[in-house]
Amino acid sequence: MSQSSLPLRGAVDLGALATQREAEQRRQSAMSGAPAGVVVDVTTQTFERDVIMQSQTVPVVLDLWASWCGPCKTLSPILETLAAEYAGRFVLAKVDVDAEQQIAAAFQVQSIPSVFAVISGQPLPLFQGALPEPQVRAYIDELLRVAAENGINGTVAGATPASSEPEVEADEEPPVDPRFVAAYDAIEAGDWAAAADAYRAVLAATPGDADAQAGVALCELQVRLERGDETGALRDADVAAAAGDWPTAFAALIAEVKATSGDERDRARERLIGLFAIAGDDPAVAPARVALASALF
Known part of the structure; x- marks a missing residue:
């Protein structure tokens, strides 16, 4: 094949x-x-x-x-x-x-x-x-x-289809948050812009929601990567973030904050805050926040 x-x-x-x-x-x-x-x-x-x-x-x-x-x-x-x-x-x-x-x-x-x-x-x-x-x-x-x-069409011995009505256990995990169903549906359809809008709708109803903020930032990241028109440190940060390399992504944007001013600096700062939201409690976030504060003040 x-x-x-x-x-x-x-x-x-x-x-x-x-x-x-x-x-x-x-x-x-x-x-x-x-x-x-x-x-x-x-x-x-x-x-x-x-x-x-x-x-x-x-x-x-x-x-x-x-x-x-x-x-x-x-x-x-x-x-x-x-x-x-x-x-x-x-x-x-x-x-x-x-x-x-x-x-x-x-x-x-x-x-x-x-x-x-x-x-x-x-x-x-x-x-x-x-x-x-x-x-x-x-x-x-x-x-x-x-x-x-190629003649390979068997099944795993003893495997049977999973039940469509699984048994409910006392310690069963809670279902996915229904507020995000529209966003997940858009993501599965490959419509990242629509997914970002769905997350923004959740944010409008519950300002400050960390999951919705992460969702918006992540979908915006995907849109930028598909568009492919970022350059310099902003592009480097997006590529590193997409690979889960948070230290590299954060370092690129912090360097950009230090090297620029005005709108360019604000753009790099906002981009960095969005990546913080996606990264969540990754160990690289805390020192990067300190470095950002130092770069700003």
Whole structure:
């Protein structure tokens, strides 16, 4: 299978679509609904069994991620939800690149999240970055089609479709905040400008809402990256933020605040505050806030 047989296209890495807490709630919900053996954590020791051998009967999708990676917190729940929905037609093998550097090196991973497929022991690049659910689903559907053409159309032993009415447990996580449903729908449709408007509507009703502020900033980041007309430090900061590299993003904007004045300085400051909202409680935020205050005063 050639790379061109899949609908490959460039994708920008983004931070979580909502807060880290909400992303984790989605992940836990997906994991609880996935049949046994459909989502597995892979190590160097288990790679042969869980990836190479398994790929002889079902396609294996490799999710290469790290705990510090903001975009990974967006993509992983999507992949896990699809793994549960497809009920054993593919295996989602998750690789922590920090813990499993040999695997990351073998796949020549340059940025994360990175997603590969393995069919009959052969690795195939799928995509990089946190794509919306419809695009991820398109990759999976095309992968299954190509796998079937190559005689790989089994299912994971013992896997059955997840129940459409999961049992409710006493400690079940709360649902996603309904105020953000319109924003999530717009994001899934790839309409980032509309998503930003939906978050702004929440802000109008509840000024100062941290989740809505983060949502607006994140959607504006995606719009800028798709537009591609930023230059200099502002562009450098956006690219670094999209990769979850907060120290680099913050440093670029703080340097811009120091080097400019007037409207340019205000623009860099406001951009930095938006990135603070997206980064949330990332350890890089606190020292960057101190550095910004020093640069301003």
